[in-house]
Amino acid sequence: MLSHRPLADALGFAVLAVVFAALGLVGLWTAFSVLSAPVSPWWSLVIALPACALVPFRQRAPLPLLGAALVLFVADLLTVGGIVTLVVVLDLLYAATLAATPRGRRRILTGIAVGVAAAGIAGLAASDDVRVAVLVALQLGALAGMDYWYATSVAQAHELVALHRERAEDAERLAASDRAEAVRREREQMARELHDLVAGHVAAIAIRAEAALSVDGEATGDRAALRAVRESSLEAHQALRSMISVLRAGDGAVAAxxxxxxxxxxxxxxxxxxxxxxxxxxxxxxxxxxxxxxxxxxxxxxxxxxxxxxxxxxxxxxxxxxxxxxxxxxxxxxxxxxxxxxxxxxxxxxxxxxxxxxxxxxxxxxxxxxxxxxxxxxxxxxxxx
Incomplete structure (x- = not known):
């Protein structure tokens, strides 16, 4: 949105209107004036100050306020011919373009083209001089076009930043999901290896020990059973050492x-x-x-x-x-x-x-x-x- 403070901008525009009135900077659009005689420059404040009063609310409803400012600008154009109402129109045009969607910006551009063409036709009708009509159209077209172009550039930059932020967040969520899935696979792999490498040996130890205890006390049979228990114990110990080595180092694999x-x-x-x-x-x-x-x-x-x-x-x-x-x-x-x-x-x-x-x-x-x-x-x- 706009980085300026709307209330401060409105006060600044109002002060500018008073200064212009004091300096007599009015009557810039005499070709369009319907007044029979010049009036005091202070009359410009009658239209300029209400226009300034629209600025503090531009972030809430910029497009309707732009319409209201255009009405005041036309009234100013047909009477005193001041400057501040045009400045307010350009400010609200910027705010409306910046807040609009891409489709809304295209509509605003169409409105600018229609408005500039209408101003040119009005200038031709008021002065009966093509040069005046072209000059009016070029001035308004340049001001409104530059304002629209700058607002569109800022809006597209904001949209691009939002898009990159969304993609970055999606990438972060995907990376987190991948990490969680990798951890899950590692846990499953560890569970399989521990079961296959260690649980089998431990079970064999228990079975062989039970076999040694269940037979008659023959020295040869006992020694064979105990030797088998010893071998299974060593195999289980080696498997555990291998698993611990892999878990501590963080790489490699258990030999299956x-x-x-x-x-x-x-x-x-x-x-x-x-x-x-x-x-x-x-x-x-x-x-x-x-x-x-x-x-x-x-x-x-x-x-x-x-x-x-x-x-x-x-x-x-x-x-x-x-x-x-x-x-x-x-x-x-x-x-x-x-x-x-x-x-x-x-x-x-x-x-x-x-x-x-x-x-x-x-x-x-x-x-x-x-x-x-x-x-x-x-x-x-x-x-x-």
Missing amino acids: PGRSALPALIDDARRHGLTVKFDDRLAAGIPSPVGQAVTRIVQESLANCLRHAAGAEVQVVLGTDDAGSVRVRVDSRGGRPAAQPSIQGSGWGLELLQERTRALGGRLHAGPADGGWSVRATIPAAATA
């Missing part, structure tokens, strides 16, 4: 076991009482994220068998379908729940596996099947997320 770790997982499950048939028909060279997902699915499925179906017969089948997607199937039959103290599952294991599979564009289903339990997953072979 890939497809090459499958034979060791199968052998470990067999050592703990599962009868596992492993059928690997996958071709070499599948993407690393797919291989890691396959390993996680098999690892979690075997861990669930150890907890909920100890001694079960498990069949692990890896292959591809007609579309070239990687397929994983883990079926278990028989078995019995692990002896107390049992490890209460949270249900996160399968949920995290489903999230990992969906992130790669695949799908995973787990549930009862043929008197046992089945986990089936399909992952596009070209997945790289």
